[in-house]
Amino acid sequence: MREKALTEIMGAPHRGSQLRECILRQMMLAFAEDRILRVSEYQRLCARFASPPAIRTEIGRLESRKVLILQPNKADRRSTEVWPTERIIRWYKDNIPELRRKLFRLFNELEMRNSS
Numbered sequence: 515m516r517e518k519a520l521t522e523i524m525g526a527p528h529r530g531s532q533l534r535e536c537i538l539r540q541m542m543l544a545f546a547e548d549r550i551l552r553v554s555e556y557q558r559l560c561a562r563f564a565s566p567p568a569i570r571t572e573i574g575r576l577e578s579r580k581v582l583i584l585q586p587n588k589a590d591r592r593s594t595e596v597w598p599t600e601r602i603i604r605w606y607k608d609n610i611p612e613l614r615r616k617l618f619r620l621f622n623e624l625e626m627r628n629s630s
Contacts, residue, residue: 523605524579533563533572537596541582542606543617545598552587553594 523538540559544551551559553573557566564572573596576582583597598606 522609523581523602531563531572533560533569534576536560536563537569537572537576538581538602541596541598542602545603550595550597553584553596556596 537556537560540551540556553570556573557569560569563569573582573584577584580599581602583599585595585597587593587595
């Protein structure tokens with residue numbers, strides 16, 4: 515199912531990678547919370563899968579596949595924001611309508627277990 519989903523997202527047959535999945539997952543989780551992450555944040559969040567140059571390269575590949583858009587941050591033009599494309603937002607809304615609720619429910623359950 516992951517391979518099929520990545521193929522649909524990437525627009526061509528595509529084998530998944532942990533790095534690519536990390537970038538997509540973090541991008542959409544942040545977007546669901548009305549946040550946009552910077553490239554530097556992906557380098558920190560995905561560090562267990564790859565080095566900063568490899569992460570920047572993968573983000574560039576995803577941009578060329580029209581999965582995400584890179585834009586300079588309005589407040590600090592030295593940093594670059596990573597935005598999901600409309601196509602990806604629609605795909606997530608059509609294919610994973612309850613993802614956000616399930617994830618928040620799971621995170622809340624974990625928080626309650628850890629605080630007990």
